[in-house]
Amino acid sequence: MRTRRTFAGAVVAASTALLLSACVTLPSSLTPVDDRDRPDRGSSRDDDRGSDPERDGDDIRCDGESIDLTGEGREFELEGVCGTVTVQGEDIEVDAESIETLVIRGARTQVDAETVGSIEIEGQDNEVDVDGDLGEVTVRGERNSVEVDGSIGTVMIEGSDNDVVADDAIRSIDSAGERNDVREND
Numbered sequence: 812m813r814t815r816r817t818f819a820g821a822v823v824a825a826s827t828a829l830l831l832s833a834c835v836t837l838p839s840s841l842t843p844v845d846d847r848d849r850p851d852r853g854s855s856r857d858d859d860r861g862s863d864p865e866r867d868g869d870d871i872r873c874d875g876e877s878i879d880l881t882g883e884g885r886e887f888e889l890e891g892v893c894g895t896v897t898v899q900g901e902d903i904e905v906d907a908e909s910i911e912t913l914v915i916r917g918a919r920t921q922v923d924a925e926t927v928g929s930i931e932i933e934g935q936d937n938e939v940d941v942d943g944d945l946g947e948v949t950v951r952g953e954r955n956s957v958e959v960d961g962s963i964g965t966v967m968i969e970g971s972d973n974d975v976v977a978d979d980a981i982r983s984i985d986s987a988g989e990r991n992d993v994r995e996n997d
Contacts, residue, residue, distance in 0.1 A: 880905065898922070913939065930957060948975060966993050 869886055871878060873893035880887050880898045889896065889907035897914040898905060907924040913931070915922070920937045927941045930948040937955045944961035950968045962979035968986040975981075975993045984993050 915939070932957075944979075945977075950975070968993070 870888045870890065873889055873891045873896075875892050875894055877894035878889075878896055880896065880900075880903060882900045882903060884902045885900070886904045887906070889905060889910070892909040893907060893911065895912040895914060896905070896907070896910045897916070898920050899916045900920070901918045903917070903920045905920070905922040905924075907922065907927075909926045910924050911928045913922060913924070913927050913929070915930075915932045915934060915937050917934045918936050920934070922937075922939045924940070925942045927939075927943075927945055929946045930939055930941075932939070932948075932950045932952060932955050934952045935954050937952070939955075939957045941957075941959045941961070943959075945957075945959045945963045947965040948957050948963060948967070950957070950966075950970060950973050952970045952973070954972045955970070956974045957976070958974075959977045959979075961977065963975070963977045963981045965983040966975050966981055966985070968975070968988055968991050971988040971990050973988070973991045975991075976996055977994075978996045981993065981995055986993055
């Protein structure tokens with residue numbers, strides 16, 4: 812009987828040692844490293860400044876390309892004609908020359924642009940000012956504001972307490988929600 816206890820004790824000790832060996836910390840040279848952010852490597856992913864390769868800080872030259880702007884409390888200056896500009900985050904400010912399609916997903920984003928083809932807003936407390944005409948605007952959310960110095964082709968709203976104002980005509984309005992203010996400033 813004593814032999815069985817000794818053998819059982821040896822099996823338990825070996826099993827415990829085997830289990831504990833899986834808990835050993837690897838030296839840093841063997842630990843997997845995400846080297847996308849290392850200075851000696853280019854990053855193929857979008858970062859907090861956008862995806863444009865010709866960016867200089869937060870100044871971005873679009874050259875017809877689509878870009879993603881992400882972050883919190885950031886300011887961006889977009890130069891040239893931009894394709895689709897997607898803004899995701901909070902408290903972001905964007906100043907742009909020309910945007911084909913503006914997509915905002917987040918809160919408290921402010922965009923000032925000379926021209927915009929279309930706008931899609933999903934979020935709260937965002938503001939967009941456009942100097943020229945706007946083809947269409949779609950708003951899903953609350954307390955968003957769009958002001959256009961020219962005319963707007965189509966306005967679609969799903970949400971409450973949103974304001975869409977055009978200095979010229981608004982051709983089509985589809986508003987679902989409460990306390991939305993869509994008007995022309997003639």
